[in-house]
Amino acid sequence: MMKDEAPFLLEWYAHHLAVGFTKILVYTNDCSDGTDDMLIRLEELGLGYHRRNDIPEGVKPQPSAMKYAQAEPKVAEADWILMFDADEFLCINYGDGTLDPMLDAAGDANGIVITWRIFGSGNVVDWSRDPVSEQYLYAAPPTWNKGWGVKTLFKFDPDKWKIGIHRPSIKNKHLETGFPDTVKWLNGSGLPMEDYFKFRGWRSIRRTVGYQWAQMNHYAVKSIDSYAIRKLRGNVNNKKDKYNADYWSLQDRNEVYDDKILRYTERRKQIMDELLTDPVLARLHWAAIDRVEARLVEYRKTDDYVTLKASLIEASQVPITKIVAKPPKARNPAEIAALMSQVEKSNASRPMNERRTKPEAGFADVGEGGDGFVPGQIDVSAETAVEWIDNHGIALPADVRIFAQNTLDLVMRGKYQRRLARRIGRMVEDGEKLLDLGAGIGFLSIFTAKQLPQVTVIAQEDNASRMHIMRSILAHNEAALGDRLCMTTEQVVFPDDAKTVARINQMIADEKPDVLRASYAQIGAKLLSRVDLGTVKRIVLTGPAIGTFLREYPQIDAPVLTPSEELSMPEFVIIMPKATGQP
Template sequence: MLAVSMMKDEAPFLLEWYAHHLAVGFTKILVYTNDCSDGTDDMLIRLEELGLGYHRRNDIPEGAKPQPSAINYAQAEPIVQGADWVLLFDADEFLCINYGDGTLDQMLDAAGDANGIVITWRIFGSGNIVDWSRAPVTDQYLYAAPPTWNKGWGVKTLFKFDHDKWKLGIHRPSIKNKHLETDFPDSVKWLNGSGLPMEDYFKFRGWRSIRRTVGYQWAQMNHYAVKSVDSYAVRKFRGNVNNKKDKYNADYWALQDRNEVRDENILRYREKRQAIMDELLTDPVLNKLHFDALDRIEARLEEYRKTDAYQELKQSLIEASQVPITQVSAKPPKARDPAEIAALMSKVEKQNAARPIEERRTKPSAEFIDTHEGGDGFVVGDIDVSAEAAVDWVTNHGIDMPADVRIFSPSQLDMVLRGKYQRKLARLSGRMVENGDTVLDLGAGVGFLSIYTCTIFDRATVIAQEDNASRLVIARNILDHNGFAFGTRLSFDVTQVIWPDDPNKTADAINDLISRYKPDVLRISYAEIGAGVLGNLNLAGVKQVVLIGGAARGFHLASQKVKTAGLHPNEDVSVPEIVVLEQKA
């Protein structure tokens, strides 16, 4: 497994980057350098002498840019041509595998016969750190943009390399023209960062994820484009790999300095990475090169700090850090022209697009469904409702829902982004409720199903109960955002009904609500309410009990208990219908 990178003056960060990716499981590392002035190339030469990697000079042809030049050299490099899996990425990018034990081996074993994994960026900001520090990058910067922030959805691709068929690229390889109209494209099976099949178009074009393809459950590419203010100043000293003008200014900082969500996933490598780095530093040559580089850059930074230019830069970046994520501007994407896109599509892509959709898209396997953290589809615990983290609102069944990482577990957030949140339950609402019914929703979450019921039934009354009060704050935000006003037809109740260690107390609390609201329909989402609790409920006036989500998954009710739940044997009343709906997607 080969990592390929391009660097210029990365000496302060090189050994951490190197040690980290050895910890991830790369067996070979190849780095191209150009015009280094801080000892980066000397360190890489020493690493090669120690048998730990490979270094190549990036001699840039006139008129060419550094990064594309290095990629062209890599295409012809025997080490690359002999590699099985290849990932091409930058020195400010750190691969973080969330799957299994965090190693490439386990993730690739899980990928089966797939021959590529498309890994989406997570944009990590400064964490409001100003001063320079020698502490590891992956220890210092633990705040990132929400994973739903599509401005940060660039990708890097880990794939099985065949020199004859693939041409390397910055974000993903491309199929060589001579193979486009052969059977080769049909053999390309790429997964996204959650282990789900990529859409077919990405075989031929694209450099970033979209709502339908983004995923982080298996892997993410942590992108530390800015780091601290002082680190950013250091980057200005050396330029960038693509010679982009005005890259290091306040606008770029505002775009990349995103700190809305704490993400500590990469800390899983801390011990192993530090052990490898400590071992590297036992080599006296590498040790001297590393600390000499740090001393030089810190001396240069100290001089720069005395200038007006530094003070102006520092102030501009601090101000840029205050720009809310909802107001960040980026280069607007070029408007999509269907005719132009059609003209650019290859013949084989056009043929592929003409196939039935069920042949073009593979249904995810059951093992890819996220079942960890928040079995009810929500992140465990209270939500910090003091700040706005929903950078996107996505319409789900006519209701705009917040794509907010604070609220939804990964698989459910994915459903929100795709506009398919609680799709099955929304479709079956007519079976659960009749117009004019009073509905008591136990465990209403952020109120989606309660709100949806009020939108489709103009005479239904819904009481949304939720033990987690912060979720009902979000429910009210959803109402306000959508401009819904249902009056007394929708109300919220934060009475606690779940007592995990006391099912009798749980039953008593629910019976109090049933007595108060006299519902026709009792909808239950709490997984804690099983047959034992249900059997102690007074359901005499309830015509239907609907078990959904966690309640459905955790509930196995014998037919006799269904008939007698909550009823005395001699009581001459109608028996409520029990409907079990397990929501999987």
């Protein structure tokens, strides 16, 4: 569905032909910039279809267009359909980036639920004729749940399905039949969706989100100038004052660099250049560009533009942790139960472990012995507003690129590693030397050095990006700890346990620590039993290392913790070496 998209239309059209769609059907309403004429010409060239969205009084444009599409023969003839907007570009990460290999891999599945990636302005202010998909390459982190709206690619049967904005719904007459059992939908990583999504929901959740197969790049704002023009022309659904500064701060997310869509650049350019060989399309396209640029020249002279630009620049400084999306409608279990079909009730009565899937590693919480960080190397190079929160006297970046969601919640509340911080004196005595293996972003290392002025800490971390973040935390806090805090990214953990043991032995021999603190999952008690502890008086296991310890020694009962403590295992374990130097 479109309204006044002429300057962007051919890129959007060419991109989705490059993706592999064979038919494109567009409904338009109230266009004044030539969008209708361009679509009519594209239909004359056999590249798609255009329909007028004649909107009945009292009906909004989107529901009106969906009603027409429900009865449209061209839609009913399609093998697969996907409903999306002019500011959404499908990016297939599977295979060569085209539809057919992904659909082949889907096997007998009849739907793929594709989650948004929210792309911001990339701090671009001025209007440009450059392609949207090349200009805007900064986005919200994939783990940001406010950006997890979906669009659904599915096999359509007008008798059984009712088309929807984010996903279709099963028609009531088929709810109590065996049809719901035939619905097999996959998420954006090709993994089975949970059964509830057959019936309800329009967003991914931590257990269902995934981008390994596909993502829907959502360019809701573009540059400030593009946004200004969009505000002038209105939107496809006639929402009053939609394009304000609040909407901008929600959608202008530039935390991470994502250039996956550039895989289409060459093919999209070839198609677009070919489209522009048609004199009618070329005339309409360039006229639309000239028209919008002339309008922008005039608008820039007004006080309204100056005010809007200033408000958007200010809105760009809102950290992602302070973004407040439109509050969801309060959940009413009784109302939902009353609406549920018998097949839904039957599904809801199944054991939870049968109904719920395990989230992918990148979207899981810190539980089950995790370290609370986003997996892998963390890229925080993009310029974006980040809120710094005091945690036990140390300001930490509340950055979704760094922390898993429930760990981020603790950072936001100033309670990151609260119990470990409170009990630091049980781990290390003042005047001792601490070798910290797997220091992460260095919070405990920094905290220990600050709290115990005679302690020396050697902080080691295999993940170089986390050590980089540790240095930024030191700089932000202006923490002058001198040679009492040493940092190294010299690798400790290897696939070969013998090599890991040899490396730890060497570090102990070189540093002669009194305390060895380890968080790596690979460093359990069994591996430590092979280490030459030398000067070590005390071993402290934290984080994933505790999970390993408890799996190796299940006969040791973990303390029973109340739900309010938000933990499923001890926060640390102290091992005292015997006189022989072995634990």
